[in-house]
Amino acid sequence: MRHSRFTIRAGIIALTALLFGPFMAAPGSAAGDAIKIGVPVPLSGSYANAGIDILNGAKLAAERINASGGINGQKIEIVPEDDACDAQTAVQAAQKLIDEGVVAAAGGYCSSASLPELTTFHRANIPFALDASTNPQLTEMGYDNVVRTIGRDDEQGPFAANFIANALHAKTAAVIHDNTTYAKGLADNTVSALKTSGVRVVYDNAVTPGQADYTPTLTRVAGLNPDVIYYTGYFSEAGVLVKEARQLHMKGTFMGGDATNDPTLIKTAGSAANGMIITTSPLAQFISGAHGFVQQYEKAYGHAPGPYSVYEYDAVGVMAQAIRNAKSTKSDKIIAALHQIKNYHGLTGEIGFNAKGDRTKPAYITIIVKNEQFVPYQQLNAAGKWVVAK
């Protein structure tokens, strides 16, 4: 629904973005025979902030790799391309990267854009490491050229449902999404897991993203009086939703999926965001091994890394490792080497991939907004009990 209306505009915007591209993202280095790694992310449109944070993570990874001598003596070069979080623009972005001669790609944000990108890369036999796209379908199509450093929605959904049922002890829940590939996938997975956990789902519906006023939807939800409201869409709408939910004096706990994990949420909602709980992969700030990365990022870009910056850092790192192990820039060899990776020491922990390309041990935590700051809340311990997260 959304994309059909936005397509023409997004196309023209992408065109303009190409014209103004040099202002938005300059490629890292321009060494003659550098190994090019393409980074397709949204650099324009509503989710451009997230895209820039991801690109920054890729640049830091390339800097570190190049500083330690590159891959088998060759430097790597990051080639960004704007996919505008739009399926059609994404195909063009991926094609453009292929035309520019990238040997591998690492990036992606919106699953709805990563899906056509993956297909395009698959046709050209180019390996693609995903850092943020969590829709299960991405690794269910039988493509061998895909891996991801982040968990899947059908892992996050049950995690969220477990939290709602066993940590919050909720009896009823409302699940709202925005009809995008990612949000609907997470919502569907959460709803089915909630049902098996014995939580009654009283509302399961979508809103149109980009609106300023969601009070009619919230009024409907308020009438059903759920213990928990779980929004699986993106941060900008989540900020508006939580603010308006407070205005309507809704009593249930407001929760968001991992795409709501962005400072814009708090800026939009202000103190109304306090108490909101988010299910997410751990932020770099909350990973003990990534403190150096956070400092380096803040020094380079003047603000804290985005939620996926560190996953992109690892995606580029894994890809570089695969190229190093393959001792070649031939696609088949890189892809084969990628699937051989079993315990790469990433900043986000040990990284290995199963046959589909999914990360073998993805981690999730819940965070809460306290005094208009994200702080760790609860996580599952090894025994499957909810404990306070550090």
Added chain:
Amino acid sequence: MSTFFQLVIEGLTIGSFYSLVALGYTMVYGIIRLINFAHGDLFMVGAFIGWTVLTTLAATHVPWGLGLLAALVIAMLLTAVLGVAIEKVAYEPLLRSSRLSILITALGVSLALENGVLLIYGPGFNTYPHLLTQAGFSIGGVEINDAQIGMMLLSFLLMLGLYIFVHHTFVGTAMRALAVDQDAARLMGIDVENVIRLTFLLGALLAAAAGVMEGVYYTQINFFMGFLLGLRAFTAAVLGGIGNIPGAMAGGLLIGLLEAFGAGYISSRWTDVFVFAVLIIVLAVKPTGLFGERVVERM
């Protein structure tokens, strides 16, 4: 029953924004038969100017009420200047050429505005300072926000002002004369170019006011915000009968109410379907829109 009244309040709040922006579409169409696609973006530009003024003033010790007024007035004035400049540069040279050229120019202007703001302010979301009181009251389970009342009141005052201006002043009469027949109006000694410019100015004033109000009330602004709202406001103008001022006001409120009832009673996923289905039904029964006249009196 309280849900019903709650939805009415919400629908009217949403609708009053649509009405303010719809007026710009309808006035320009009424006068030069142009669907001004750039109009939604003037709303966005207004919001950004207001944001700049407010955040600049936030560093000083200006009381927030005064700051708000300054943001509203400055944004309205600058956007009005921009609106007239756009008319002068982009539309005036094409007034005598085919409708299609000027329509496509309007699309170009829209993209220029969006990308101009994108370059200056960046692609992310800017947030207004949280100025408005969260206080409100509750009547029989219906939650009403003080700020909500203020917003609706302000937009109704602006619309009333416009109505009086168009129907009870000399210049307004000239505008209406132009809407009926441009050549005849020129023969009667009306300065056609100036009146057209005035029309763009009025539209931009209202759009900027709506932009600042949206920013202050909903806090989140973005360079793309004019698109979705512009689309709905344009729909409102068509529903009310494009070219007709009370029609645009009524159309905006009606779209707001339809959206609220659609999301509240049927399904939020199908809100747009609901809104556009009503539009199609209305146009099928009355092709000129609710208030539209086939020929003579347009505004």
